Amino acid sequence: MPIQTEHEPRLQKGLKTRHISMLALGGVIGAGLFVGSSAVIATAGPGAFITYAITGIIVALIMRMLGEMASAQPMTGSFVAYARMAYGNVAGFATGWLYWYFWVIVVGFEAVVGGQIINGWLPGIPVWVIALGLLVIMTALNMLSVESFGEAEYWFAGIKIVAIVVFLAIALAYVFGAVPESTASFGNLTEHGGFFPHGVATLFTGVVVVIFSMTGVEVATIAAAESAEPDRNIRRAVNTVMVRIMVFFVLSTFLIVVAQPWNTIVAGQSPFVATLEKIGIPGAGTILTAVILVAVLSVLNAGLYTSSRLLFVLSENGEAPKWITNVNRRGVPVWGVLASTLVGYGCVVIAALWPDTVFLFLINSSGAVFLFVYLMICASQLKLRGHWEREGLLKFRMWGHPWLPLAVTGIIVAVLVSMAMDPKTQVSLLQSVIALAFILLTYPLVGMRKASRRRLDVEPAVDG
Known part of the structure; x- marks a missing residue:
């Protein structure tokens, strides 16, 4: 029983395979890796790379489940549409608005971060002015065409990948003694408090932190629906998730903790910069700061794209204002882009006026939202698998069904429980639950409203 949606033919199939491939490759690389990895190393010690490997496997399995559904029925709404198909309109409504909320808050947050980075180079320009300028540029880019979004993300991702590959090459040379006067040592894994200096449990508590840095991998499955070969592009994106995470996250973290004692890494400061400076690379801080800015712009670009498409899908289902379904002659849902941007502008203003109250609440309240989305992806796959198998629609299968999907579902629930028990994350979880309850x-x-609209559509026909 394939379900055709009205909106899909109206969006351009303007994304090329190379756009989807690069989005899949580089979409996961962000400030969470370049800077956030310092907090993971500080928590887990030298074993931080194992935490990244555990989390990477979890995320890859979630993507495999999403890939199974997206390959069977490619849809612009992706997991929002599958939640609706599996559990009804309320599930689609909640998942769509939650994910939209997550991304528009991220867009505002990343604009502020970008403003802070550029303000460090140009201190005469206020952060909020720079942030608004970045939002205007990214909005204009998304308004041009879906191909413009894809082309920008292609180059953003390319720069991030080149930066990671160069870092890995330099760090490998340093670790294996190809750099003169190298002080790297595999003894750094055990000589400073042991491999698990804070206990084995920190490997798993670190999953809560790490899983946040891997958000965005699912955007490729949303974008693939606007490409000419969605099935092929989805399979390719999903199949490369594990390799990307193992190389970008696991290998780079491993090299960092071998290159220097883990306890010299300062939480909140980029361990990539610290490693390159230890090796003696001139200008490492400036170069990595520029790469982090590119990562911020990439998230801004992807966030506006994703949030506008989610609004489009919600509007087609009567769960957002109808005018959002309007597209321009290039197939771009311009009102969806503008509506999402307006929230971003609001976040920038709020960050300038109330950084420690309202803005902090917004950031915290979006913290666990995507975990709810991941949970719904698992639940949808478990519900839809049997139906699509009977219909002969499965072209790409999740491994170990149903036991592996059930295990992943249990792990996500365990992560949420650990957030509820950890004083550092309790506030974020509570505020995310408040956001879900409000929706x-x-x-x-x-x-x-939908019922009233249906009555208005029917009454003229009855009268006639």
Whole structure:
């Protein structure tokens, strides 16, 4: 029973295979890796690379489940559409609005981070002015065409990948003694408090931190629906997830903790910069800061694209204003882009006026949202698998069904429970639950609005 949606033919199939491939390759590389890895190393010690490997396997399995569904039924709404198909309109409504909320907050946050980076080079320009300027540029880029989005992301991702590959080449040479006067030692894995200096449990508590840095891998499955060969592009994106995570996250973290004692890494400061400076690479800080800025712009670009497509899908289902379904002659949902951008502008203003209250609440309240989305991806795959198998639609299968999907579902629940028990993450989880509760409470209002619209559509026909 293939389900055709009205909106899909109206969006351009302007993304090329190389756009999807590069989005899949580089989409996962962000400030969470370049800077956030310092907090993981500080928590887990030299074994941090194992934490990245564990989390990478979890994320790769979630992507495999999503890939199975997206390959069977490529849709612009991706997991939002599958949640609706599996569990009804309320599930699609909640998943769509939650994920939209997550991305528009991220867009505002990344604009502020980009403003702070550039402000470090140009201190005469206020952060909020720079942030607004970045949002205007990214909005204009997304308004041009879906191909413009893809081309920008292609180059953003390319720069990030080149930076990681160069870092890996230099770090490998340093670790294996090809660099003169290298002080790297595999003894750094055990000589400073042991391989698990804070206990084996930190390997798993670190998963909560690491999984946040891997968000965005699922964007490729949303974008693939606007390409000429969605099936092929989805399979390729999903099949390369594990390799990308193992190389970009696991190998780079391993080399960092071998190159220097783990306890010299300062939380909040880029361990990549620290490693390159230890090796003696001139200008390492400036170069990596520029790469981090590219990563920020990449997230801005992907965030505006993703949030606008989610609004488009919600609007087609009568769960967002109808005018959002309007597209320009290039097939871009311009009102969806603008509506998402407006929230970003609002976040920038809020960050300037109330950085430690309202803005902090917004950031915290989006913290666990994507975990709820991951949970729904697992639940949807478990529900839809049997139906699509009977219909002969499965072209790409999740391994070990149903036991492996059930295990991943249990792990996500365990991560949420660990957040509830950790004082550092309790606030974020609570505020994310509040955001979910608010969205669910608005659903009856949307239901009444949809019912009223149906009555208006039917009444003229009856009168006639």
